[in-house]
Amino acid sequence: xxxxxxxxxxxxxxxxxxxxxxxxxxxxxxxxxxxxxxxxxxxxxxxxxxxxxxxxxxxxxxxxxxxxxxxxxxxxxxxxxxxxxxxxxxxxxxxxxxxxxxxxxxxxxxxxxxxxxxxxxxxxxxxxxxxxxxxxxxx
Ligand SMILES: [Ca+2]
Ligand SMILES: [Ca+2]
Numbered sequence: 001x002x003x004x005x006x007x008x009x010x011x012x013x014x015x016x017x018x019x020x021x022x023x024x025x026x027x028x029x030x031x032x033x034x035x036x037x038x039x040x041x042x043x044x045x046x047x048x049x050x051x052x053x054x055x056x057x058x059x060x061x062x063x064x065x066x067x068x069x070x071x072x073x074x075x076x077x078x079x080x081x082x083x084x085x086x087x088x089x090x091x092x093x094x095x096x097x098x099x100x101x102x103x104x105x106x107x108x109x110x111x112x113x114x115x116x117x118x119x120x121x122x123x124x125x126x127x128x129x130x131x132x133x134x135x136x137x138x139x
Contacts, residue, residue: 006050053117060078060081068112070111071109079099103115103118103119
């Protein structure tokens with residue numbers, strides 16, 4: 001699988017060109033996005049983070065069944081390997097089931113990329129809140 005290139009994708013992206021096609025759906029097309037010679041320029045930090053997020057998702061979603069969705073086993077594997085500290089800090093044996101239920105908004109028993117980013121966004125917001133608290137305390 002070619003390395004995703006958010007930078008090259010974003011350069012061609014026109015959000016207004018096709019309103020019914022949302023940005024997250026278009027992310028699937030990223031894999032067909034060929035880097036142009038301009039891509040020797042380093043991606044920005046955010047572009048790199050977006051690439052990483054997409055790459056992590058597809059690393060796990062491609063292992064079993066639908067290549068573009070995480071089933072429960074794949075989700076568990078992703079959480080175990082990528083969010084080890086989060087998972088071990090929660091002493092709930094049903095946690096993966098609960099996360100799966102929460103994320104699976106279209107109830108197809110799989111977590112697609114759109115549903116996955118909700119988890120990442122929620123955890124990132126929680127991390128940010130924590131940092132803000134720490135900052136306040138250290139003042
Ligand atoms: Ca899968
Ligand atoms: Ca789903």
